[in-house]
Amino acid sequence: MELPRFLLGDNTDHPDDIFIIHTEYPRFIINLVNDEVEWLEEFSREDESDLQSEMGSLIEAASEFYDREVSRYEE
Numbered sequence: 001m002e003l004p005r006f007l008l009g010d011n012t013d014h015p016d017d018i019f020i021i022h023t024e025y026p027r028f029i030i031n032l033v034n035d036e037v038e039w040l041e042e043f044s045r046e047d048e049s050d051l052q053s054e055m056g057s058l059i060e061a062a063s064e065f066y067d068r069e070v071s072r073y074e075e
Contacts, residue, residue, distance in 0.1 A: 006065040020062040026051060030062050 009019030009029065018032040026047075027040035037059075043051065 006062060008066065008069055018066060020066055022058065022062060026054075026058075028058075030059060032063060032066055035059060 003023045005022065005024055007021040007023060009021050011017070011019070016033060020030050020032060022028050022030070025041065026043070029038045029040065030036070037055075
């Protein structure tokens, strides 16, 4: 099965949160309400410094995905 790069997550226990799941490396779940990230990978110290520089673009891509999905529901 081929998964899309991003998935939109919903949970009734967290009705005000907006979860986006990034399915490619580095896998993570971000809550767009507060930009809290839960990593689904383990990283070495070297990887962590690389991720810090990449994180901004990953959050931006997750936000763009969410905006695109919401606009499709509104049509």
